[in-house]
Amino acid sequence: MRRLSWFNTVSLTLGFAFLYVPMIILVVYSFNDSKLVTVWAGFSTKWYGELMQNEAFLNAAWVTIKVAVISSTIATVLGTMAAYVLVRGGRFMGRTLFSGMIYAPLVMPEVITGLSLLLLFIGLGFDRGIMTIVLAHTTFSMCYVSVVVSSRLVTFDRSLEEAALDLGCSPAEAFRLVTLPIIAPAVISGWLLAFTLSLDDLVIASFTSGPAATTLPIKIYSAVRLGVSPEINALSTIMIAIVTFGVITVSLVNKRQMVRQKRDEQAAERS
């Protein structure tokens, strides 16, 4: 077993301190009794209580969750289709343009994506609201889903699909019974990625939402611009808690699956 040199130990300690201390401070001060975020005045959960009373935040949270669930679900379907076309589709007209359009949104500055979509929606005369945010979020997150899913599809053993076809499956059945279960982990992580991207997005949502639909990041941004407030700390703590719980659960499930897969493979080799 290798041991870390003092230099490596120091850089890891300092690096992770840099990544985590700001979040810890944020969480600790959400339990502060004082309105002044930087002065500790004793433990209290009153900001969580006030948050639960805040109608505007609750509405925004509800809009955000609706947008995230709908857009990430559509994005997963479209992104998986796009990944399948890119990896398995063979040649077709405009393939280069297609793969360009899949990769470009990943590096596109959000301000440009937001601006261009807004100009489109206005040109089409759409009423800006939940629907336009969903369209915008679906468009950029389907590209992320397709990258995640295609990296899984590339390593996929194609003979399994061919075997299913030889044994009398229709292409659709082969996809449902063989391909989908194997790429399922990638599809699920694609959905989770799309969901968090949507939950997180401020810039594109600001451009594409109308007065009728305010998402949580828009609400947080306009509150935060005025300065630090303990209510936002409380809200942040809730969000950090949910994410931490989610990431740890997913990684534990993945670990268990990997162990099981290894065991199955070993059993298959023995028999």
Add this chain to the structure above:
Amino acid sequence: MMRRFTLIAVPYLWLLALFLVPFVIVLKISLSDIALARPPYAPHFDWATGIWAFLSELDFENFTWLTQDDLYWKAYLSSLKIALISTTLTLLVGYPMAYAMARAPSEWRATLMMLVILPFWTSFLIRVYAWMGILSNEGFLNQFLLWTGVISEPLTILNTNTAVYIGIVYTYLPFMILPIYAALERLDDSLIEAAEDLGCSRLTAFWLVTIPLSKTGIIAGCFLVFIPVLGEFVIPSLLGGSDTLMIGKVLWEEFFSNRDWPVASAVAVVLLLLLIIPIILFQRNQQKQQEAEQ
């Protein structure tokens, strides 16, 4: 055959309609005049009068405007400067971490990876917000430094470019660490041992073997930070001051405050042109890496 057609057509048409067409519209509006109307621009291009009428009236007024008003020049240059400096800083912080992770005992690595990725899943806005409470005049950093006696007057950090750099390094660090770590993890230890056996000191072995072999990771990481930072809006708007000029912020203000859509579109077009070179370089690097793996 019909099924294959549907499979290709649905995502294709979606991206055409919601990604490509919007860009054409931005391009078109960037060539039109501002008007006091709803929508607030007078298009030059009209399908009815046809393409020749459009070409005869075509002017690059908004683009000349961008070169005349030095606000835009300064904003582009200062975005480039901020992106370059912060990419370098992120590399300096991220490389030692990625290196140490790759050297760590293999049973720790999965946990260390998760610790790097976890902040990435947490809201960007919240991570930027966390620094507002730390860097302000009566914030934790100043309280701490005053308490230790390092300084006697609080430092002004929030709403300066320093705060912007800290915010960028903090939020983009995972993008730098992950590709470098991926490159370093594949590195064969025996190469370094060989270099040391052949008379290299540890430092020269690092410089002559480790750094060149992690080059693709370094390049990928740098582009993953540089490209999005160039168009960054949230960090300069929350942590930066009124003198922090970044093009993403200028575009936002041009659009939401001045309601000058043609100029905002022209700013977007120029920003895109600025990004094309790093994006192409980035894709070349990725392709080279993929070919090397095969």
